[in-house]
Amino acid sequence: MPNGSLASHLYGEKSAPLRWDFRVNIALDVARGLEYLHDGAVPPVVHRDIKSPNILLDQSMHARVADFGLSREEMLTRNGANIRGTYGYLDPEYVSSRSFTKKSDVYSYGVLLFELIAGRNPQQGLMEYVELAAINADGKTGWEEIADSRLEGAFDVEELNDMAAAAYKCVSRVSRKRPSMRDVVQALIRVAKHSHSSRNHHGRRLPPGRTDDESVDLEASEDQSSASGHQRQESVGSVSELPDV
Template structure:
């Protein structure tokens, strides 16, 4: 009898012990699951560093149907609902209360029923609009059927909402209404740099303007790399993403691919435009600030030669770079539309900077701060020469009159 009682008690104790162990395992699993869900839902950095797309009127597009495992992306939730239904506790719009929000009707009226198309991209059409304040703006209507469009919308709003510089295109507002996602930008009167380099309807850019535009773009990138907190890598620098205002001052645009520069570099899917992609980024799948430096170097050479990477630009550059002295090669590839109207010393100095930027190894490439300093010196030397010429001109004229 005592033996049977002892066995019963032991069985009960074993049962209680097993139950406690199962309860502990279940508790740990539930705790981990809740932590995982909170990280997915509440980490704002994920929403602000989304890899988006590649596109451009003058570029071959890289397809990207997958996302690398280390790429910080929003999970497979409906991104549109975050903006449209207002049910998400962490609605990104609430993080940027200073950005004006427009209704669909506001922009419908401003664009004359969406008839004033001025451009078209992979994201959708761009319209010229006049808002209620009388200001002329550009409205980019994103394709809500595209997951990339929804992600781009969030990326651009979250990034441009905190980035402010005279050489970046300003975001003036957004619309998330009636199932539509739209971005409102400042209107850039003279369109893209690409249109001025390649469209016959525009007169060729003179040499002085090309240098000034290059310096504007360099300053915009320098701000992204060293002025923004945290720093930002643009990842899609090319002529179609450089816009010109009425004074032909340049601003960097299209931040759909942009990502925050992180200290612990992780691999991610290669995104960007063929011809402008850093070869080290392609091989390592790790992007850095030096990836933008490479793209800028290609852009700078493109402005010198008036020829895109798809038109064999880099082959011409290699031929020019074969000149050991670096004093004659760049003249061989200069844009024929300039008809020889350029400063040879400036050309060689800028060509040398561009060639450093496109070094296949990212280590020796200069920083954007170095590039800004080098281009600024070119402009200062030019302005100094003009000043001396203006100072000497009256003296020369007086001497002629005396004779």
């Protein structure tokens, strides 16, 4: 992909800091991709390895979920005895039960959201950092303390708090308390609408290659059909080679 991986933009020494509005758009793109895998693909697909190196960015900074290697391997072997995935993103319930579900992907996605917010590697204490912030958080306040310092304060506090609140629900240690990806998409559409409105109000520059009308595809309604199958499918790489189940 022309713009490489999300990880390269968050941690690359030669990369300019990833702007806040880019982060919001990327979060929504990935959420839509996972929603498609879980609820739109036939058969449904559990990715099993959501992480920033597996999120690829095209020339317009649209994000796509890539690398279905673990999904393919699990479908072929049907052997869930060994823990598979990437340290820092692993659902603790999966680690204890060896049962990987859609809600395990939701957990990994929540870690990715906090990674976008904090600009900190999950393998270097991100979630411990988040838990310390959560202790100090009161309602929707306090999350800005973990914002990526490279942003230099160039973010909307309300948007950050709403995105962090969604992320914190995703990383609940109890899987049944986590939202579905469809619920997450709804929450992030609202964040993206606010971001889109703020950019227009303040005359901020749109991402390269995105027009004012398509920057986050906000014409979608906030009901259960918020993103069409086509929109969601565009946010994932090819799943055509995955075996049927």
